[in-house]
Amino acid sequence: MGISKDAYRALEEIVGPENISQEPVIMDSYCWVWENELLTHDLSGFSARPGAVVLPGSTEEVQAVARACNRHHIKFKPFSTGWVTLAFASGEEVVSIDLRRMDRILEIDAKNMFVVVEPYAIAGQIQAELMKLGLNLHMEGAGANCSPLASATSLTGSGPDSLFMGRSNEVLLAAEWVMPDGEIFRTGSLASGSGWFCGEGPGPSLRGLFRGKTGAGGCLGVFTKCALKLSPWPGPAELSVEGTIPAYTSPMPNNFKVYTLAFSSWEAYANAYYKIYDAEIGYICHRQFSMLGEDIGPAFWKMYIDPKKTLDDLEEFYDKPEINKLTDELRHFSFQIVLAGMVPGEIEYQDKALDRILSELGGHKVKDMSEKQMEEFAFLYFVKLPSKHLNNVLAGGRQGAFAQRWSPDLAVEYGQIAVELLKEHQSKGGLVKSGGDSLMGPMSDTGGGGVCAMEQFVHYARADLESVQAARDFCADARKVARKLEIGRGNEGDGSENLTREQVQARLAAAPQPQKFYRQWQIKQLVDPNGVADSKEYPMLNNPQDKM
Amino acid sequence: MEFFVIDTGAAFCIFPAFNLGEWRFRLVEDGHPLPQHQRVLESVKKNGNSMMKPRNERGDWANGLNVKDLTKESGQFVFHAGCNLSYSGVATNTAAIALKLLVDAGLDVGIMGASESCCGSRIYDIGYRSEFTNIAKRSIEAWSRARVNTVVTPCSHCYFAFKRLYPKLGANVKVVHVVELVDSLIKQGKIKLTKNIPLSVTYHDPCHLGRLGEPYVPWNGVEKKIFGRIKVHEPPKPRYIGANGVYEPPRDILKAIPGLKLIEMERVKESAWCCGAGGGVKEAYPDFALWTAGKRLEEAKDTGAGALVSACPWCEDNLLDAVKSGGQKTKVYDVIELVRQAI
Numbered sequence: 001m002g003i004s005k006d007a008y009r010a011l012e013e014i015v016g017p018e019n020i021s022q023e024p025v026i027m028d029s030y031c032w033v034w035e036n037e038l039l040t041h042d043l044s045g046f047s048a049r050p051g052a053v054v055l056p057g058s059t060e061e062v063q064a065v066a067r068a069c070n071r072h073h074i075k076f077k078p079f080s081t082g083w084v085t086l087a088f089a090s091g092e093e094v095v096s097i098d099l100r101r102m103d104r105i106l107e108i109d110a111k112n113m114f115v116v117v118e119p120y121a122i123a124g125q126i127q128a129e130l131m132k133l134g135l136n137l138h139m140e141g142a143g144a145n146c147s148p149l150a151s152a153t154s155l156t157g158s159g160p161d162s163l164f165m166g167r168s169n170e171v172l173l174a175a176e177w178v179m180p181d182g183e184i185f186r187t188g189s190l191a192s193g194s195g196w197f198c199g200e201g202p203g204p205s206l207r208g209l210f211r212g213k214t215g216a217g218g219c220l221g222v223f224t225k226c227a228l229k230l231s232p233w234p235g236p237a238e239l240s241v242e243g244t245i246p247a248y249t250s251p252m253p254n255n256f257k258v259y260t261l262a263f264s265s266w267e268a269y270a271n272a273y274y275k276i277y278d279a280e281i282g283y284i285c286h287r288q289f290s291m292l293g294e295d296i297g298p299a300f301w302k303m304y305i306d307p308k309k310t311l312d313d314l315e316e317f318y319d320k321p322e323i324n325k326l327t328d329e330l331r332h333f334s335f336q337i338v339l340a341g342m343v344p345g346e347i348e349y350q351d352k353a354l355d356r357i358l359s360e361l362g363g364h365k366v367k368d369m370s371e372k373q374m375e376e377f378a379f380l381y382f383v384k385l386p387s388k389h390l391n392n393v394l395a396g397g398r399q400g401a402f403a404q405r406w407s408p409d410l411a412v413e414y415g416q417i418a419v420e421l422l423k424e425h426q427s428k429g430g431l432v433k434s435g436g437d438s439l440m441g442p443m444s445d446t447g448g449g450g451v452c453a454m455e456q457f458v459h460y461a462r463a464d465l466e467s468v469q470a471a472r473d474f475c476a477d478a479r480k481v482a483r484k485l486e487i488g489r490g491n492e493g494d495g496s497e498n499l500t501r502e503q504v505q506a507r508l509a510a511a512p513q514p515q516k517f518y519r520q521w522q523i524k525q526l527v528d529p530n531g532v533a534d535s536k537e538y539p540m541l542n543n544p545q546d547k548m
Numbered sequence: 549m550e551f552f553v554i555d556t557g558a559a560f561c562i563f564p565a566f567n568l569g570e571w572r573f574r575l576v577e578d579g580h581p582l583p584q585h586q587r588v589l590e591s592v593k594k595n596g597n598s599m600m601k602p603r604n605e606r607g608d609w610a611n612g613l614n615v616k617d618l619t620k621e622s623g624q625f626v627f628h629a630g631c632n633l634s635y636s637g638v639a640t641n642t643a644a645i646a647l648k649l650l651v652d653a654g655l656d657v658g659i660m661g662a663s664e665s666c667c668g669s670r671i672y673d674i675g676y677r678s679e680f681t682n683i684a685k686r687s688i689e690a691w692s693r694a695r696v697n698t699v700v701t702p703c704s705h706c707y708f709a710f711k712r713l714y715p716k717l718g719a720n721v722k723v724v725h726v727v728e729l730v731d732s733l734i735k736q737g738k739i740k741l742t743k744n745i746p747l748s749v750t751y752h753d754p755c756h757l758g759r760l761g762e763p764y765v766p767w768n769g770v771e772k773k774i775f776g777r778i779k780v781h782e783p784p785k786p787r788y789i790g791a792n793g794v795y796e797p798p799r800d801i802l803k804a805i806p807g808l809k810l811i812e813m814e815r816v817k818e819s820a821w822c823c824g825a826g827g828g829v830k831e832a833y834p835d836f837a838l839w840t841a842g843k844r845l846e847e848a849k850d851t852g853a854g855a856l857v858s859a860c861p862w863c864e865d866n867l868l869d870a871v872k873s874g875g876q877k878t879k880v881y882d883v884i885e886l887v888r889q890a891i
Contacts, residue, residue: 244791312784395777433776461777
């Protein structure tokens with residue numbers, strides 16, 4: 001079907017000929033992303049091409065594009081930093097709206113602590129500007145090169161800093177929204193001419209409505225601007241970056257500490273989370289370094305920070321007795337924490353509070369992870385989040401599964417099931433044998449603590465069909481486990497399955513609390529009555545009979 | 549359509565550029581070269597230079613310089629000017645200045661004059677593997693006949709070709725960029741910078757001197773899998789990460805110039821923004837090359853520096869083109885030009 005010539009011309013008149021394309025080679029770059037080979041059943045990794053791509057440069061152009069799509073009965077899908085398959089258009093009847101020209105930081109209000117950004121302003125760049133003013137922003141786990149606007153409006157959005165700075169939906173203030181019919185809707189205080197400072201009002205508070213369960217997903221129009229709440233940054237205006245790529249380091253200021261903490265049981269591990277929540281300490285807290293696997297992770301990190309070594313040297317590190325010792329020390333019950341003192345004396349207080357928690361739970365600070373180079377590497381890593389894709393380095397492919405947001409007690413219980421299942425699948429030979437525990441996630445999935453998240457990574461060779469299939473098999477079994485335990489839809493490796501619409505509907509109807517998916521269907525009918533916003537990734541249940 | 553799966557997951561070197569290079573060779577071999585590149589290819593084949601100029605004028609830039617002719621004598625250093633500096637009116641000065649600096653410092657240096665051939669770097673970049681090999685072998689043989697020990701060049705593209713590509717074809721000479729040599733001569737006291745240059749400058753790292761300027765390390769090993777599916781190499785493959793290119797010598801030179809202030813841009817060294825001139829881009833997509841250079845000029849301007857300095861004539865030409873097309877007043881210098889002013 002595709003985009004008609006008339007429709008193409010109409011779009012071209014809006015954005016200019018240099019900002020629109022239907023060239024196949026260009027379209028291909030809008031339907032390929034890491035992990036896509038799990039969906040495409042071959043090694044090409046390409047999904048369906050969009051009908052065209054347009055690059056608008058302003059809200060007015062986005063609005064004009066949306067209206068043109070309505071007139072010509074074609075769909076559209078916004079695309080900012082394009083982290084996962086969620087960013088893709090569903091096919092050639094869809095125009096992909098690439099927002100890369102809208103990359104500005106529009107306003108930093110340091111006094112009221114918010115920043116106003118466009119869709120393609122990436123977290124790393126925003127953070128660099130904020131730090132000059134003693135401020136910081138929540139950076140979603142996908143890392144510094146992703147769009148905070150996209151995370152706040154359109155996806156989930158916790159990260160290592162969520163304990164202190166909140167989750168993406170929590171930091172979202174007012175927003176500017178080009179709706180599927182082309183109307184511009186301003187939410188919160190923006191709608192009443194009160195500026196960007198408040199997501200709730202005075203003005204229509206629609207954050208809950210458009211965010212729904214897991215964000216708008218690019219299926220309810222285009223968010224062209226938003227304001228994000230900021231947090232304090234008690235560090236230097238600019239972090240000095242030293243060392244050799246990729247193991248950059250940054251000298252840690254005196255009012256910061258970074259540790260890897262280790263415990264001797266899952267119970268102690270979970271209790272550490274609770275006690276840290278209650279103590280109200282911690283700036284960045286994440287189970288991060290375990291993501292590469294309990295067996296090879298420590299060897300990898302030690303190799304990674306050696307400027308003369310590469311993955312080719314992994315076995316050499318793995319065989320070292322001191323690495324074996326470290327591996328055992330870190331196995332299962334370890335995570336990382338960055339403490340930051342906002343005022344003189346606070347860092348000492350936080351460190352003492354942490355020591356008391358460790359003493360109560362039989363935990364300790366891992367000495368081998370506190371040597372200067374590792375400490376400075378970890379400090380930069382967690383503050384800047386530059387390298388969140390390291391899982392891909394092992395063999396090219398990785399997928400998350402078993403991801404849920406819930407209490408630490410439940411997280412560790414479910415995590416152990418995830419570990420056993422991965423071990424079983426690794427023994428079959430198709431996957432990277434990194435050890436069953438590749439669990440990673442933020443200590444708190446929400447500001448202030450209370451809910452954590454943990455995700456199990458499977459690593460596979462993306463250029464090897466057999467290995468790709470082994471990853472798909474693991475994810476399929478992860479989903480079976482979730483259904484058997486009657487756990488709601490988390491990230492159970494959903495990015496590895498091509499489902500028909502009917503299959504999706506059946507899954508949603510069978511999930512606990514299907515009412516929320518019916519509610520999303522109602523929202524979709526309300527804001528997109530003409531069905532112009534591509535809805536492939538929007539979970540909605542359209543049969544009211546199934547809502548119970 | 550045939551798909552390539554370029555699996556760089558195990559490479560770890562964060563360096564897909566050479567994979568892309570192989571892809572270009574394959575496209576050309578399969579009959580899909582870019583038409584815009586044909587002029588350059590024909591010029592190199594016919595006249596030994598990528599500038600579409602007569603071969604016999606190549607050595608004219610050195611007229612008046614009392615320097616060895618290495619087609620007739622032998623010498624320790626061969627000064628390879630490169631196509632751009634051999635024929636480019638303005639930038640020719642850089643070659644002449646640099647050579648005079650080396651001669652005055654007492655180095656045993658000569659040139660090939662009109663017999664100097666294109667390094668082949670551009671031909672390599674646009675996908676012509678066998679043509680590049682033929683070009684390279686000619687130079688390697690000429691150096692061998694002249695019993696040259698070291699090649700010194702003021703052109704970063706030539707530097708990359710000699711440093712990284714020629715060793716694979718049997719070249720056995722040391723390769724230095726002129727900034728490395730001049731830096732060393734300054735530190736030895738053989739070049740004295742005494743004149744005050746009251747200028748604030750920012751330095752642009754050429755891709756072919758920086759990221760691509762790491763030396764070739766021969767490797768002969770095997771691929772194997774560990775931990776089930778992780779592909780590694782035995783012995784370990786050399787690590788090309790862009791961090792070990794030539795970054796400090798030009799900076800040290802600038803810092804040694806009295807009165808000169810060096811202000812760094814945000815994106816420098818291995819993170820430097822490309823100027824857009826190389827890789828066949830300027831020839832095939834001149835507007836895009838200008839846009840790219842324009843971005844770099846903006847970045848330079850943001851430092852507040854009065855001038856932008858580099859160590860590659862291709863960078864300097866493209867940046868100057870962007871200055872002109874943008875109606876700007878930014879000065880663009882080569883490091884060597886500032887050295888001359890400071891003597």
